[in-house]
Amino acid sequence: MPEKSEKPAEATTEEERPRRRQARGERRIAQLLEAAATVFSTTGYTAASTNAIAREAGVSPGTLYQFFPNKEAIAIELGSRLMHEMRQSYDEVLAPIDPAVTPLEEAIAGTVDRFIEFNCRHPAFFVLMHGPDIPGRIAEDHDALHSTLVARVEALLAPFAPDAPAATVTRTAQMCVGIYKAGLELILAHEEAEREPYIEELKAALSRYLRPLAEDIVD
Incomplete structure (x- = not known):
């Protein structure tokens, strides 16, 4: 019986090479974005530089420029990914609820905990969304x-x-968001051990503001 040809295996290898290069490129991009998040959250967007990001990532500036032309492009990509993740949180946390089943204070606590956890895990998100001199595209996306x-x-x-x-x-929803953002800034300004009392204060402030809604339901 004649031996099977090895050519199909070689063809598969040729097809896999671009995929492997793409996978390496995606890993490098993720590495650069992680480094950028660290630099932005440490120094702010304005003071950050591509050299600092490359240094944090452990690569040369030339390697960075293979993937991003400048700091703004890095910020836009990072901001876009973080906003996508935040929108997923909206879908999971901010669904309409039945007041007869879920008390308002419980809904407030669950929502605040989820959003605070996200912002503490991604401090660069607050910097890019609210810092001075952020790229216009990020500002537009943040408004949306x-x-x-x-x-x-x-x-x-x-x-x-x-x-x-x-x-x-x-109007009530807008006030709630304003209260949350003001509280978030205070929370992120404190170290982990000092954050919890501020988180509880934020929940209390929202609960006191919204309590008349729950009282109307009970009446």
């Missing part, structure tokens, strides 16, 4: 993300105030 957040909070609050005018629910 903010609008989505307000809309999701409206949907979360609406069952607790079924008779309230839509404008009132919208």
Whole structure:
């Protein structure tokens, strides 16, 4: 019986090479973005440099420029990935709830815990979303993300105030988001051991502000 040809195996190897190069490139990009997140959260966006990011990643500036032309491109890619992850959190956490099943304070605590955990795990997110001199595209994407957040909070609050005018629910949602962002800045300004009391204060502030909604349901 004639021996089987080895050519198909060689062809497969040729096909796999571009995939392997692509996989190595994706790993390098992830490495650079992780380094950028560290630099941005440590120095801020304005003071960060491509040299500092390359140094943090343990690569040469030339290697960095193979993947990103400048600091702005790195920030945009990092911000885009973080915003995508945050939108997934919106889908999971900010779904409408039944007031008869889930008390308002429980909904507040769960939502705050999830978002604080995300921001503590990704401190660069706050820097890129709220820092000075961030790229215009990030600012635009953040405005869209903010609008989505307000809309999701409206949907979360609406069952607790079924008779309230839509404008009132919208205004209440906007205030909740404003309170959350102010509290988040204080929370991130403290080290891990000191954060918990501020997290509890944020939950308490939101609960006190929104308690009349829950009282209306009970009445």
